[in-house]
Amino acid sequence: xxxxxVLQHLEPIRREKSSTLIVRQLRALIAKGTLPPGSxxxxxxxxxxxxxxxxxxxxxxxxxxxxxxxxxTYPQSGTRVASLGSEALERLFANILELDKSDIRALTETRxxxxxxxxxxxxxxxxxxxxxxxxxxxxxxxxxxAAGRSGIDLDMAFHLAVxxxxxxxxxxxxxxxxxxxxxxxxxxxxKTCSPERSLMALQEHAxxxxxxxxxxxxxxxxxxxxxxxxxxxQFGNKSETPPMA
Numbered sequence: 001x002x003x004x005x006v007l008q009h010l011e012p013i014r015r016e017k018s019s020t021l022i023v024r025q026l027r028a029l030i031a032k033g034t035l036p037p038g039s040x041x042x043x044x045x046x047x048x049x050x051x052x053x054x055x056x057x058x059x060x061x062x063x064x065x066x067x068x069x070x071x072x073t074y075p076q077s078g079t080r081v082a083s084l085g086s087e088a089l090e091r092l093f094a095n096i097l098e099l100d101k102s103d104i105r106a107l108t109e110t111r112x113x114x115x116x117x118x119x120x121x122x123x124x125x126x127x128x129x130x131x132x133x134x135x136x137x138x139x140x141x142x143x144x145x146a147a148g149r150s151g152i153d154l155d156m157a158f159h160l161a162v163x164x165x166x167x168x169x170x171x172x173x174x175x176x177x178x179x180x181x182x183x184x185x186x187x188x189x190x191k192t193c194s195p196e197r198s199l200m201a202l203q204e205h206a207x208x209x210x211x212x213x214x215x216x217x218x219x220x221x222x223x224x225x226x227x228x229x230x231x232x233x234q235f236g237n238k239s240e241t242p243p244m245a
Contacts, residue, residue, distance in 0.1 A: 022061035119224035121166035123217040130165035
């Protein structure tokens with residue numbers, strides 16, 4: 001077979017996140033029967049030590065599994081494998097892992113739709129503690145940008161806090177699964193954390209919070225939509241819309 005024909009059958013090697021690798025290992029244990037339906041998983045701390053990863057990565061993996069119904073978390077009791085048949089569990093695992101392979105354009109479009117609605121709902125439903133949290137995040141982000149740092153973690157925290165303020169657990173879970181990957185990819189691949197963009201994004205975040213605080217759902221939705229649009233406008237390539245941060 002000619003070299004060029006061989007190359008056409010090969011795909012780039014992609015590094016996977018720790019949380020995805022954790023999902024894959026748990027999938028294997030469930031498939032082998034080591035973790036049968038109804039069995040109790042070890043605590044997050046012990047799993048993190050065994051996997052050799054930060055506890056946040058274990059928590060992210062379990063949240064994804066819980067969202068898709070592979071596991072169920074009970075207060076005071078821990079996390080158990082769902083009492084479903086092997087075929088159903090395998091289908092759920094396939095859905096989780098397939099989400100990681102979705103193209104960035106589809107994820108970005110979905111994120112935009114969800115976050116604009118989240119901002120609208122947050123303006124209607126945000127509790128005082130939500131406003132306090134958003135205000136604190138924005139204040140800390142302002143300090144990071146003033147110091148010449150990107151503040152990407154705080155940028156991500158702001159978006160997730162808006163989602164939480166929408167008081168819709170499904171919407172919050174979906175945004176939590178999609179937004180972090182897009183924000184990090186945008187920062188790495190499209191340099192959305194340049195000083196100029198970071199300052200603009202800070203101002204856009206402030207307008208979102210002002211609208212939420214003013215209980216103006218239309219203004220909050222418009223401010224979020226503009227923020228996501230402006231994040232994409234800085235790129236000259238019209239043929240490929242970059243991830244929005």
